[in-house]
Structure formats: C-alpha cells, structure tokens
Amino acid sequence: MDDRKASRQRSTAETRIELAIDLDGSGKADISTGIPFFDHMLTLFARHGLFDLTIVAEGDLEVDAHHTVEDTGIVLGEAIRDALGTKAGINRYGWAYLPMDETLARVVVDLSNRPFLEFRAPADTPSAPNLPFTLVEEFCRALAANLRANLHVELLYGRDGHHIAEAVFKGLARALHSAVTINPRVRGIPSTKESLLHMNVAVIDYGAGNLLSVTNALRNLGAQPRIVADPGAIQGASHLILPGVGAFGDCMRQLDERGFCEPVRQWIAADLPFLGICLGYQLLFESSEESPDIPGLGILPGRVVRFRDQGLKIPHMGWNAATPTHPDDPRWQGLGSQPYFYFVHSFFPTPDDPELVAARTTYGESFASAVQCGQLIATQFHPEKSQTAGLRLLHNFLS
Numbered sequence: 117m118d119d120r121k122a123s124r125q126r127s128t129a130e131t132r133i134e135l136a137i138d139l140d141g142s143g144k145a146d147i148s149t150g151i152p153f154f155d156h157m158l159t160l161f162a163r164h165g166l167f168d169l170t171i172v173a174e175g176d177l178e179v180d181a182h183h184t185v186e187d188t189g190i191v192l193g194e195a196i197r198d199a200l201g202t203k204a205g206i207n208r209y210g211w212a213y214l215p216m217d218e219t220l221a222r223v224v225v226d227l228s229n230r231p232f233l234e235f236r237a238p239a240d241t242p243s244a245p246n247l248p249f250t251l252v253e254e255f256c257r258a259l260a261a262n263l264r265a266n267l268h269v270e271l272l273y274g275r276d277g278h279h280i281a282e283a284v285f286k287g288l289a290r291a292l293h294s295a296v297t298i299n300p301r302v303r304g305i306p307s308t309k310e311s312l313l314h315m316n317v318a319v320i321d322y323g324a325g326n327l328l329s330v331t332n333a334l335r336n337l338g339a340q341p342r343i344v345a346d347p348g349a350i351q352g353a354s355h356l357i358l359p360g361v362g363a364f365g366d367c368m369r370q371l372d373e374r375g376f377c378e379p380v381r382q383w384i385a386a387d388l389p390f391l392g393i394c395l396g397y398q399l400l401f402e403s404s405e406e407s408p409d410i411p412g413l414g415i416l417p418g419r420v421v422r423f424r425d426q427g428l429k430i431p432h433m434g435w436n437a438a439t440p441t442h443p444d445d446p447r448w449q450g451l452g453s454q455p456y457f458y459f460v461h462s463f464f465p466t467p468d469d470p471e472l473v474a475a476r477t478t479y480g481e482s483f484a485s486a487v488q489c490g491q492l493i494a495t496q497f498h499p500e501k502s503q504t505a506g507l508r509l510l511h512n513f514l515s
Contacts, residue, residue, distance in 0.1 A: 141168025193262030219274030360395025365407025
C-alpha cells in the first residue's frame with residue numbers, strides 16, 4: 117500500500133500553520149496551537165483515529181482563538197484530502213456514537229467530495245475551558261469544506277462542556293478512521309460514478325454564460341456538471357465555475373439580481389475550488405472600463421481595461437499562447453511551456469498584485485491571461501473551446 121501521508125502549510129496575516137499527517141499511523145501526536153484545551157482535543161483526535169499528527173500553529177490569540185481554530189481545520193482537511201489520493205479502496209463512510217460520562221454524541225461522515233456540514237446542538241451548549249463551543253462547530257465546518265466531506269455532528273445530550281467537546285472530537289476521530297480505512301473487499305473507487313474526485317461541479321447560470329460548451333467539456337472528463345440558476349443549488353457542490361460572455365455591466369446586474377454575488381464571494385473566501393472563464397474572470401475584479409459606473413465583485417484587486425489601439429484587430433479572437441508564470445504548479449502540469457488556448461475578448465484584467473498572475477499572453481501588449489490564488493483559478497481564454505490544452509487545464513482543476 118502506498119504511504120498515505122501529507123504535509124500542508126498555511127500562512128495568512130492572522131495565522132501560520134504547519135501540519136503533517138499519516139493516515140496509517142499509530143496515534144502519535146505532537147500538537148502546539150497556543151490553546152491548551154484545543155491541543156488536548158487534537159491529541160485525542162490523533163490517538164483515537166490512529167493518525168500520526170503534527171501541528172504547529174501560531175495565531176492572533178491576543179484577539180481570540182477563532183482564526184487559529186478555523187485555519188487549523190482548513191489545513192487538516194486539505195492534508196487528509198491529499199493523503200487520501202484517489203480514495204481507491206477506502207470504506208468512504210464512517211460513523212461513531214461516542215459516550216463521555218453524561219454526554220453522548222453522534223458523528224457520521226461520507227468522503228464524497230460533496231462538502232456539507234450539519235451540526236446540531238442546543239444554542240446554550242456549555243463551553244470547555246478556553247475553547248468556546250461555537251469554535252467546535254467552526255472547526256468542523258472548516259474541516260468538512262476542505263476535506264470535501266459530508267459531515268453530520270449531533271450532540272444527543274450532555275451537560276459538561278469538557279465532556280461535550282471531547283465526545284465530538286473523539287467521535288470525529290473514530291468516524292474518520294473508519295471512513296479512510298482500506299477495505300480489501302473494495303475494488304477501485306467506492307462509488308457508482310467511479311469517481312470521488314470531481315463528482316459534482318456547479319456551473320452558474322445567470323443568463324450570460326457559455327453553458328453548453330462548458331458542461332460538455334466537463335462530461336468528457338467524467339465530471340457531473342450541474343447548471344445552477346438558484347444560489348441555493350450551489351450547496352453540496354465540489355467545484356464552482358463562473359462562465360461568461362457579453363458586457364461587464366449587464367452580467368454584474370444579472371449576478372446581483374439573481375442573488376449570486378455574495379454566495380460566490382463566500383465560496384472563494386472559504387478557499388473552495390473555483391474557476392472563472394472569460395467574462396467570469398473579469399467580474400472578479402473591482403471595476404471595468406467597459407462599464408465604469410458598475411462595480412465588479414471586488415474579490416481580486418485591480419481593474420479591467422480595453423486593449424490599446426495598436427493597429428491590431430479588436431476583439432482579440434483566435435488561438436494564442438499563454439505562458440505560465442509557475443509552470444510547476446499542479447494546475448499547469450502536462451501543458452508545456454507555451455500552451456495555446458482560444459480567446460475572444462476586447463478587455464482584460466490588470467491585477468494590482470503581480471503574485472496573482474498565473475499566465476501571460478501577448479497581443480500587441482502583454483496581459484494577464486490567467487490568475488490563481490489558493491484554490492481559485494480564472495482565465496481570459498476559453499478552456500472549454502481549447503481542445504487538448506483546454507481539457508487538460510480543466511482536468512487539472514478538477515483533480
């Protein structure tokens with residue numbers, strides 16, 4: 117059996133976290149988060165899940181424990197997901213009833229790649245020492261979102277805050293241990309879809325997207341695309357795609373009127389897999405010369421500008437090279453140093469932060485033809501119309 121180990125790091129203005137996990141360990145733990153009771157819970161998680169787990173976290177504890185607890189959940193979810201690989205041979209499902217004196221908690225998990233948390237506990241549930249009970253839920257939410265698991269946690273009853281938190285963390289450990297365990301009777305991926313990598317891709321329909329080409333390309337890759345016209349339908353998706361054709365102002369109005377703006381912002385803030393295509397790339401920025409009075413989503417700093425008149429035909433239409441700025445990044449693997457993609461546009465973003473730029477293209481002038489940040493990637497070109505190179509980029513995004 118291949119080693120099922122992974123290491124992850126996360127550094128923000130609020131936290132710095134280094135984490136390593138071995139799913140097939142013996143329960144060894146070396147935990148330091150600056151929150152003693154949280155350290156205790158994570159040690160129990162490793163011990164009862166039989167995971168070897170190392171975590172070193174530094175956070176803005178002078179403010180409160182929220183950022184440290186949430187970001188640890190994010191990194192732990194990412195690391196477990198990495199260690200699972202394709203998930204071939206795993207049980208996939210796990211559950212546990214965990215008693216702790218007067219307390220009983222139930223935890224059920226499905227490693228489905230469909231992130232969802234259902235957390236049920238009374239509003240007046242008591243807290244443990246130096247760990248508010250609300251942060252136990254936030255930890256579970258961050259873990260489920262980044263592990264891309266369907267996670268249900270229910271406090272059936274209990275009175276002591278210490279016992280309640282301990283029952284949840286131990287139950288989570290036991291349920292995950294069962295779910296990640298290799299079952300010799302399972303052949304391949306435990307799913308009738310034969311994939312637990314990209315089962316459920318939501319493609320936003322706001323009246324201005326190239327939906328047919330996008331969904332056809334996704335199906336060719338074995339994904340299960342869903343066209344969503346209702347923001348609530350995003351729930352349960354593993355990946356989110358924002359396509360777009362047309363005018364900047366019209367599309368922003370449609371996004372706003374249909375209620376998609378805030379859900380898109382929340383999805384990206386949670387660092388879930390997101391792809392913006394063409395106008396769906398431009399809408400991520402603060403403003404556009406095409407519609408100067410209408411603000412964009414403002415997720416990325418910068419503005420969208422028109423090509424300067426250099427005697428070239430506008431719009432820029434046809435095949436052109438995109439040179440990756442980080443060719444070793446997994447999203448650009450298998451594409452070579454100058455893959456060609458299909459473009460149709462008269463405007464392009466100018467990111468304020470050069471670190472966002474993932475690829476550059478020249479058409480009279482050099483412009484950012486792709487950006488990436490965390491699990492967000494957005495392209496000015498149309499990967500769904502770009503044949504082999506486009507399908508490879510989509511494949512990399514999905515997996």
